[in-house]
Amino acid sequence: MATSVPPEAVPATASPADPAMREAAERHLRALAGPSARLRADQWTAIHALVAERRRALVVQRTGWGKSAVYFVATALRRAEGAGPTVIISPLLALMRNQIAAAERAGIRAHTVNSSNVTAWEATYEEVAAGKVDVLLVSPERLNNPEFRDRVLPELAAGAGLVVIDEAHCVSDWGHDFRPDYRRIRTLLRELPAGIPVLATTATANERVTRDVAEQLEVGDDTATLVLRGPLERESLRLSVVDLPDSTARWSWLAQHLPELPGSGIIYTLTVAAAHETAAFLTECGRDVRAYTGQTDPEERQRAEDDLLHNRVEALVATSALGMGFDKPDLGFVIHLGAPQSPIAYYQQVGRAGRGVERAEAILLPGREDREIWSYFAGLAFPPEETVRRTLDALAAAGGPVSTPRLETEVDLGRSRLEQMLKVLDVDGAVRRVRGGWEATGRPWVYAAERYAAVAAAREREQRAMLDYIATDGCRMEFLRRELDDPRAAPCGRCDACTGRTWSTDVDPERRAAAAAHLARPGTPIAPRKQWPTGMAALDIAASGNIPAGQRAQEGRALARLTDIGWGTELRRLLAEGAPDEPVGDRVFQAVVEVLAAWPWERRPVGVVAMPSRTRPRMITELAARLARVGRLAPVGALAYTRPEGPGPRRHNSAQRLASVWTALTVGDEVASALAALDGPVLLVDDYTDTGWTLTLAARLLREAGADDVLPLTLALQR
Structure with missing residues (x-):
């Protein structure tokens, strides 16, 4: 031992x-x-x-x-x-x-x-x-x-x-x-x-x-x-929690108090979308900040790090991509816009601050949507045994290297989750990464169900502990140190609970109005698919290479991403599993109209087509009909499914999703006749899009049926 x-x-x-x-x-x-x-x-x-x-x-x-x-x-x-x-x-x-x-x-x-x-x-x-x-x-x-x-x-x-x-x-x-x-x-x-x-x-x-x-x-x-x-005490850190009612109040608080904080620092968010939104709002408020996420260009990330290191910016608004190893001894503050999933992760991130200064602020602004975001990430855990066995069987049957895109045609996992699973199997000796992809080793492999379940249970316990940290009336540093099993954990005498000195929750009405206006701005682009997934021949689908320009959709629009901290919160409730199928309210509808008004299309649409749906047919068809009336557009009708069950269960990667919808949609005679009478693009209305392949296939069918162009419009973008 x-x-x-x-x-x-x-x-x-x-x-x-x-x-x-x-x-x-x-x-x-x-x-x-x-x-x-x-x-x-x-x-x-x-x-x-x-x-x-x-x-x-x-x-x-x-x-x-x-x-x-x-x-x-x-x-x-x-x-x-x-x-x-x-x-x-x-x-x-x-x-x-x-x-x-x-x-x-x-x-x-x-x-x-x-x-x-x-x-x-x-x-x-x-x-x-x-x-x-x-x-x-x-x-x-x-x-x-x-x-x-x-x-x-x-x-x-x-x-x-x-x-x-x-x-x-x-x-x-x-x-x-x-x-x-x-x-x-x-x-x-x-x-x-x-x-x-x-x-x-x-x-x-x-x-x-x-x-x-x-x-x-x-x-x-x-x-x-x-x-x-060693002991985990951080004598420079002043830990605080500021519990505010909504995203508008948290943004207002940030804009109001950022100038009061010492030096420069980091504002952590839970999602990429929140990082970009928050940085944009603070910039509008005159604050000198940059967004920093795992999707930021590497050269831009390095410039942002250098700007923070040399105090050329007030803060980086970052996801956890800016974390381990970032070394700035005089970092004056770390603010969390939303709580991480565990006190241990939180301790690590606040530990970026105060290494070489006497005082640094670590402030948590928890959000009502935090648990929804935790739940989403929890869904990315190790896949069930049936999925893993299918992957191993597919590799064994191939008799040689199989690329990750080709494997997607056999295993219904998204790219990142599939690659994570393969890495675990590689470590366990069941597969091996080689030139050209992955291959099975033939070694026996046991699905460690008890361990995976125990890890999942540990994650749930950590989430409960994070909620306890937010609610505690005891010393916050002592709480974090106990979560890390620090035997010397003791009251710090510096946090808001120890001193009784708390940050005010009052926000300036003008700043709150500005935050509300920014959060209420609707609209995010939907990039059109331009290339078919790799390996579709394995699924008996004749689709490879580039999608011909005459079959593509144009760039579309969604009201918001489901991960957004503005409209995303309302859309998550509206589109939640089990939510009633009913028309969208006036507020959401007006926001969709604003999306249309701001859309810089080359040619204005002349008609509206609705997507079919087995879960929200009323919401989608009535939204399309209402848009047609308000916009004075021709109501073209709706596409239809070729079979009663539609495309079947939702699939998680491009190859599987494309296969499920390849023959599932059809353009009826009435829709085709209506399209023939139009001279211009049509809007294609749906509730939300994830992989984008349903909209891609629908646009292809509409173009083949005579539509000049297709402009997808959805309530939500999955991510």
Whole structure:
């Protein structure tokens, strides 16, 4: 079992006695962190274990404690002994950039291998082989890139002087941010030659995650893992919760109080749409902010990070894509517009602030829609056994590599969820990623139903704990530290509960009106499909390559995304499973009319066609009819299903959805006759769109029946 050293319990004078090594370590630390820097007791204990004893160690310490100093100092000492380079497995490009800059300041030559510098890989490999690289940073995904795994990794692992696993909580599926690619590290550890030390670091691991990671570190090694776990107190943080009634009030509060906050900071949102909406509103209010999400262009993300690092912006409005490893010691505040799913995830994100300043604000603005968003993400859990077995059977039957798009024709999972499942199966040894896709290994595989259910239950418990954090009248920092099993958790004396000093919930009426006006703005584009999915021949569908221009829809419009914090809230209720099929209210209808009024189409529509529906036929047909009356457009009628059940159950990926609707729709004679009498585009009205293939097929049929152009119009866009 792992050996645990009480946090900071051993004073520096009782640390491992090795004066010469200690002096060399202190010298390297000063080169890294400045002339006044001194090693903490646990830093020296970890460095000595790695360098002198060649051990495997897990360091669980708060953000800003100096975990990176441990592996950079250990690297310098190991390289001085003639050891090979340190390999750091690191999850985010932002983290890699910061680490490389820190290493260079200490005279350590560092390179990175990731998806953004493909052209530099060969030169990097050559420099590693020539001994010119002290530190090589790689993403966990790179570990299973076929070329890197088969060509580079074996030699690199055999010659490494030190292996570092940063943000090690990602290794454990009990952790709040489990990543299947991190589990491949077990294979790397198993194949390491004896005597290569390994360091894992994280700031956010409770006892269960700590035990799990420590046990995984012991793979391929007979020596127990040394665990150094410190207190998680953050003396600079002032934690607060400001409970406001709705999105309008939260936006108003943000615009009003942002200028009062110290320095620059981060405003976290739960969704990409919320990040962009919030950034746009604050910009209109005269605040200098940028949006930052996983969908932001990499170069733009780097510019945004640099602007925040150098205080050229007040804040980045970000999703969790801006998280682990972002290092700005003087970050003055972190605001959450919506609560994360767990107190542990929340603690990690607020830990971005206050590392190098005496006071930093961490303010949570919970939303009524938070639980709906948590529920959506919970639906992305590991798929049921039947789906997994179908995937394994499809790979086995293929007898060779199968690409992910081709696999979608056999397995009804969306692309990202399918890839996540394949990564887990790869780690478990059931499949293997190869050139050209994936292949089955033929090894026995057991569906760990109890473990998956236990992880799901743990997630539900974390969500309840997050609600308890919002509602608690006790110390907020103590609450978070107890969730992380910190034995020294105690009242902080600084949070709103400890001091009784709370932020006002009053909002300026003019700001509230501006927020309401912004949130009420309707309309978001629906991009038309221009290319058929790959591999449709496997489903006996003759569709490949580009969709001919004469069969495509034009760019459409939706009232809003279901994930939006404005109209999305109302649309989620309106389109919820089990909600009654009834006409939309006047407020929603007027918003749809505003969408039409703002639509910059090349040619104004002359008619309206309704989509068929088995769940909301009245809502859709009456919406189409009402739009025809108000817009003085020809009521063309509705498409029809070719069979009573329609397209059947909703499918989750492009190939499966296209197959289900390929022969499910038809244009009746009356609709065809009405189209023939029109000279101009038609609106195609539906309740919502997800993959976009139903609208694509409907537009194709309407174009073939004589429509000049088709302009899709829906109430909601799924994402």
